[in-house]
Amino acid sequence: QVTLKESGPVLVKPTETLTLTCTVSGFSLSNARMGVSWIRQPPGKALEWLAHIFSNDEKSYSTSLKSRLTISKDTSKSQVVLTMTNMDPVDTGTYYCARTEGGVVMPFDYWGQGTLVTVSS
Amino acid sequence: SYELTQPPSVSVSPGQTASITCSGHRLGDKYACWYQQQAGQSPVLVIYQDNKRPSGIPERFSGSNSGNTATLTISGTQAMDEADYYCQAWDNSTGVFGGGTKLTVL
Numbered sequence: 001q002v003t004l005k006e007s008g009p010v011l012v013k014p015t016e017t018l019t020l021t022c023t024v025s026g027f028s029l030s031n032a033r034m035g036v037s038w039i040r041q042p043p044g045k046a047l048e049w050l051a052h053i054f055s056n057d058e059k060s061y062s063t064s065l066k067s068r069l070t071i072s073k074d075t076s077k078s079q080v081v082l083t084m085t086n087m088d089p090v091d092t093g094t095y096y097c098a099r100t101e102g103g104v105v106m107p108f109d110y111w112g113q114g115t116l117v118t119v120s121s
Numbered sequence: 122s123y124e125l126t127q128p129p130s131v132s133v134s135p136g137q138t139a140s141i142t143c144s145g146h147r148l149g150d151k152y153a154c155w156y157q158q159q160a161g162q163s164p165v166l167v168i169y170q171d172n173k174r175p176s177g178i179p180e181r182f183s184g185s186n187s188g189n190t191a192t193l194t195i196s197g198t199q200a201m202d203e204a205d206y207y208c209q210a211w212d213n214s215t216g217v218f219g220g221g222t223k224l225t226v227l
Contacts, residue, residue, distance in 0.1 A: 037216055039216075039218075046207065046218060046219070046220045046221040047156075047158075047164065047207050047209075047218040047221070048218065049209075049215070049216030049217060049218055052214070052216060060214040060215055060216075061215075062215070062216075063122045063215065064122070096163060096164075098164075105151070105152050105211045106169070107152075107154040107166050107169035107170075107209070108154075108156070108164070108166060108209070109166055109169075109175065111163040111164055111165075112163065113163055114163055
């Protein structure tokens, strides 16, 4: 059974760095066909893709947020980590991790439950 | 950067056909997929590679993609289909979502 679960702080202060962890099970991050993205959703607003890490450790980032994002993975722990620097209240929202299988143009077939992050002083 | 445009809302009567469009430059040259998001829940994939249905998705969900527009069609719409729907594609290894469409079944 494939599952993804996000974890991290519920509340961060403006200018702080956010670190989120996606722990996966039911598949291996070392599998040549697997990738994981981070996607966020401000309250009442649309989904926004943030970053993706491929099985070969290549990474891609949202053009508008690239300077603030870093995605990495620890295959031995089955974890994908996203860091976002210089947090602002507009970054408040639910952050999801989601899996792709089969290459870069494949869909997000499994999603985590999401974790709500609030940015406030 | 690449953009996908959806209508903010679509209304349909129960049992009728709902169509939700997603527009982007030469979108037909890419694979489009669609996600359903019920209130308070994570998105669920309903269509991938333009017109394929994942296991467990009802046959009333179908998709097409040509030119600049991808379309999600729900035939015989049911009350349970009321949700937000998002299209998504990849552009040069960058993920892109549409702005979402709220489907109301009334």
